[in-house]
Amino acid sequence: MKTDLSARGTKVLRATLVGISALAIVGPALVVANAPTIVHVSKRVKLPPGRVVPQAEVPEVEPVKFVDLSPEDARAFNATVPFSTDPNPAARPFHFAGGPEDLARATDCMAAGILYEAGDDTLGERAVAQVMLNRLRHPAFPKTVCGVVFEGQDRSTGCQFSFSCDGALTRWHPTDDAWQRAREVAAASLSGAVFKPVGYATHYHTDWVVPYWQSSLDKITAVNTHLFFRWSGWWGTPAAFGRHPETVEPVIAQLADLSDAHKTGAVLAEVDAALAEASVAMGFGAAAETVAAPAAGAPIDGDTLLVTLSRNQAADELTTLAVLACGDRPFCRYMAWTDDTKAASSLPLNAAQAAAMSFSYLRDRSHGYEKSLWNCRQFKRADPAQCMRVQVTMTAVPPPAPVEPVAKPVATEDLSGIRRKPAVAPTPPPVPTPPPVTKPPAKP
Incomplete structure (x- = not known):
């Protein structure tokens, strides 16, 4: 009986020692395998202190500058x-x-x-x-x-x-x-x-x-x-x-x-669209060459292109047509009409031609400018900034000449909505003096 107890105690002791030995080996291995990652930064990083920008102040966009780190x-x-x-x-x-x-x-x-x-x-x-x-x-x-x-x-x-x-x-x-x-x-x-x-x-x-x-x-x-x-x-x-x-x-x-x-290769300047349109419509600005209005697609020479378009022309294709027609010209004015009876063949435009214009394109690379404008009564545009200003015909009536209170009104001048100096009445021509009547010489 004592022998059995002794043998059983020996087995328990042996199992205990084996377990302790296993833990001594496996435990450290598990610790090493699951050790936390230790981050080593060989160079001290110095960043400016963080700042929370208040709502009343728009935050500044800082230039991109990097810390000198590998x-x-x-x-x-x-x-x-x-x-x-x-x-x-x-x-x-x-x-x-x-x-x-x-x-x-x-x-x-x-x-x-x-x-x-x-x-x-x-x-x-x-x-x-x-x-x-x-x-x-x-x-x-x-x-x-x-x-x-x-x-x-x-x-x-x-x-x-x-x-x-x-x-x-x-x-x-x-x-x-x-x-x-x-x-x-x-x-x-x-x-x-x-x-x-x-x-x-x-x-x-x-x-x-x-x-x-x-x-x-x-x-x-x-x-x-x-x-x-x-x-x-x-x-x-x-x-x-x-x-x-x-x-x-x-x-x-x-x-x-x-x-x-x-493709144009220039940054657009923020220029007032109405002034650009006025320059196109009335022939002001850089010197222009006058050309006859051709059929759409015909070759054109000169810096000012007056074009008659098809009535079925898609609005979104007009700028492409203008750019192709202007080619490599650094300055180009392209004006187009869909009504050939109102299209212009020379500059400056009269009021009816300016009001009937369907599309205009102006390029001036020396000033970094390029702009397309549509007549939005003919072509619908989602952005109102792409619409031409409505051309309004104005009549300037000059005051009567002070020396001729009963003179006939001076002929009026048609304008196209562009602000100009008030028209000045021309000085009426002097009333011709009839030649003196020469009496026949007296008979001797």
Whole structure:
């Protein structure tokens, strides 16, 4: 009996010792395998102190400047920055309200931005496109799609999207397929598509760099290697994104090789459309050559083109026709009528011809100007800024000449709604004095 108890005690002791030995081996191995990641940043990162901008002050958009870190150190530092725990609501859908030409320019600006920033990656392109639309609605950024994408393009440093000022557009050209995919993403974004994960982010950067602006923004999400941020405080909330953008998009010279919509190669100046129309309609401004009104499509020479169009001509095709007709002329005025009985064949136009004009196009590259205007009584346009001013015929009646109170009224002059100095009555011609009557000599 004692022998059995002794044997059983020996077995228990042996099992206990084996268990302790196993724990001594397996325990440390598990600790090592599941040890927390220790981030080592070999270089101290000094960012400016974070600041929450009050609602009464529009936040400043800082130039893009990076901390001097190696990619490895930048990744290590970015891993220490926590994601915000505040709600991340999706942005509201955006629908571009401009005309077809402006939509084409906006689409190609966005396509270039997302392709050069995110590469040929649909997920990354959608994320970057949403940031661009968020900026478009935020009062701290430009009011056009192209303005947002190419903000700071004239500076070697400080542009908001680096591709626009670092020469990327000249160093690398995308394949036709990649360009088409980027245009499809851009078109969808401008037509209401929303990329929800980035919410109302207005900033992003790759995880291998650390920009100085990072300390004043909240890190909200990551898409592949890109980290997305929004301003801290009120300026990062949906209420801050209520601005209505402009609908007239500028031409971007850098995109001339990629985009038909930007072929003119000059940035449009913000010039008063009515003054441009007046210059076209009345023949003022640069010297013009007068040509007869030809049939649509006929070859034309000269800087002023007077054209008769088909009555069935589509409105959206008129600018293309004008650009083709003007060719490479640095200055070109293209005026068109659909009623050949009212079309002009010489300048200046009379009131009836100006009022009947169907379409006008003016290009002046020396001043960076290009503008198309439609007669919206003939062609419906969604944007009133594309409409010609209604030409009103005015009659100027000069006062009667003070020396001739009963003189007949002076003939009136027809104007076309353009402000001019009041007409001055011409001085009436002097009343001719009848020759003296010569008496015949007296007879001797």
